[in-house]
């Protein structure tokens with residue numbers, strides 16, 4: 053894998069950061085939200101994969117979750133130096149307090165939620181998320197989600213996406229951003 057990212061510079065805080073558990077819609081909503089706001093879009097996972105040159109599954113298999121978390125923090129440091137961007141994080145990006153601090157400074161943090169039932173339905177048959185494989189019962193996934201609740205609650209806005217279309221979620225966030233940024 054290639055080495056470290058370029059050095060980050062302080063952000064002016066004019067980004068929108070989407071956080072939330074796997075399947076809450078961060079990547080899907082983020083892309084459309086960026087279009088709606090006229091911002092650029094970055095997906096942390098895509099950035100990591102692009103830099104590593106291998107898939108997230110392969111990073112986990114070859115190097116372990118810990119290494120993935122290091123790459124994730126490096127990606128966050130890099131992205132926090134940008135401006136006018138919607139950033140979709142991966143579900144575990146907010147676990148480390150230092151990551152949360154950086155993301156908070158980068159801009160408005162919007163946390164997407166959905167019940168476990170909805171998430172299981174949305175991610176049925178998914179093969180790209182290694183933590184779905186290692187937490188392969190609803191109980192294990194519920195425990196993973198519960199353990200992250202405090203980190204997800206650290207946000208400027210929380211939106212329950214269950215029963216809402218992607219468009220609805222985008223509109224809700226765009227309204228909030230226009231009022232608060």
Ligand SMILES: Nc1ncnc2c1ncn2[C@@H]1O[C@H](COP(=O)(O)OP(=O)(O)O)[C@@H](O)[C@H]1O
Pocket residue numbers: 072073074075076077078079080081140174175213214216217218221
């Ligand atoms: N509001 C929504 N309603 C229905 N399906 C959704 C919604 N948001 C996302 N999805 C679907 O859920 C799946 C996971 O979405 P994704 O954006 O990859 O989530 P995340 O990046 O949070 O893991 C995709 O198939 C996507 O189309």
Ligand SMILES: O=C(O)C1=C[C@@H](OP(=O)(O)O)[C@@H](O)[C@H](O)C1
Pocket residue numbers: 072073074075078079097108141142143144145180181182183
């Ligand atoms: O919850 C997590 O720890 C992870 C979520 C994934 O992203 P999504 O939340 O976009 O699925 C991806 O970063 C990786 O598989 C780990």
Ligand SMILES: [Mg+2]
Pocket residue numbers: 078079080097140141142
């Ligand atoms: Mg995603």
